[in-house]
Amino acid sequence: MTVEIIPCTKTMAAEIRGVDLSQPVDDDSAATLLEAWHKYVLLLFRDQKMTDQQLKNSAAWLGKTSQIAMPVDRRGDDDIEIQKVSNIRDKAGKPIGALGDGEMWFHHDNSFTEAPDKATWLYAVELPSTGGNTLFGNCYESYEALPKELKKEIEGRKVLQVYDFTIREKPRRNELADVPHYWQPVVVQHPVTGRKALYLDRLMTAAIDGGSDAESDELLGQLFPYIERIDYEHEWQLGDYVIWDNRCSVHARRDFPADERRLLKRGKVEGDPLLSAKIAAA
Template identity: 35%
Template sequence: MNKPVLERELPGRAIELAKGFTLEPMTPTIGAVVRGVDMGQVPDEKTKMLLREALLDWKVLFFRDQDISTEAHIEFSRAFGELEVHPFAPPKPGYPEILAISHDKDKPGRENVWHSDVTWREIPSLGSILRAIELPPVGGDTLFSDMYAAYEGLPDEVKEKIDGKYALHDFAYFRMEMRKKGMSEEKIEEFNRLYPEMEHPVVRTHPETGRKGLYVNAAFTQYIIGMDRAESDALLPYLYAQAAIPEYQCRFRWEKNSVAFWDNRACQHYAVSDYWPAVRRMERVTIIGDRPY
């Protein structure tokens, strides 16, 4: 288990981790603003180590004023692991690793549900690095929720019920969108074979910290395996709702060239869609993770 970068009695203070590199916690449990890191440069080993430790402790790191190129975004992200290409969402032209997330009057925001990214994959992501390109004049914040705290806050009888259980995850939303766009059932079946339904633990053990966290989400979880379906259908909304508890959250107000780097294994996020009909454009790079256990 990694030693936390910051002592918990110090939230709210800017802590110097290295010369010119500080961390400002946003809440006692999740979220910290990083100062003094230029994401236009591939991080050296010391910076990479400090950022990774900070990520493990605070689950999501925020950076301001990162006017970087697409290539720099990719190379900075690659320092933390192999990058994935999303099979369903549109990439930035010429950059398959960049997921282009764009909303406007004709395409309202739709990520306003608590979720962990790509949990329908056999190997979901370690995390994502998201950069703001164009923003509405107001609104469009993103909330992040600590899934360790969400698990630890459950009553003991609920923990006993879900510990050791697995849930089925599926890309049902994307399948629905493909049908709306008129994709043939034969083509959809190809995607079904490439990305079959996945069984992941309801309570995941983080591979680097050893801590337990809730690992079900409203976007991709279908039901709890081995549990009566009616009981599963009643229990899952209760588990999903843990992410919405304010004490487990931080909220990030974006500015142009702001960046968020979150640990998909330890937190969930919710993109607030309160800015229609304004434009909101983001670019995301996703780092491949490991099989949950």
């Protein structure tokens, strides 16, 4: 098959044509996809038609499918490879999925675990008439945009990533006993491209190390705006399949009408512990 690569914006995302992800991807095409994915951070495939079984193999060119960590009682079903991102409820009023309503702030998926998933894919099954766009920020660009002094100030430091899916207020460093959390490098060196990416977000970053809570809050307040950039806004069409690199991008969701149905299927690809740019460069 001939693979066509069409960049979406100047800084991020490319649409791929000529690939049917419901079928196994041959070696040459896989190499092309992988190179494009590392270059553009996000790939879009339109008009895909996939069963759940085909979806489970759709990112085999990139790595091993990751198992879903979210507890079954919070996500509607017990499939460990595909999660439904949806606001739809069944006849008994029980949600068929999770993470389904309204706006969502910029974040990296699974950043509160030791080895966050390297990729996430989303596949559009049912869409509202308007809204619900997914926004993507390129974190290489975020790092590049930092003033020299800020780059120096955060070099080699770590950020506390927390999430428990129920807490609205982020816990302080001495309140973590029951909260999934992990200290990640605030500047990540990408293991393939070697490029530096800023790694933090307003949804899950509770602190930066090396100072008091007040100093941490102050510094994070300076850093957050750099990560909240829209390099690519995806307006969903049925059959769209989007797959992005969690190590060098963040994503967010725009609001959509609460009384309209939306269903996306989501899966992830296993990753390794993140590399600190300082250590990697030593």
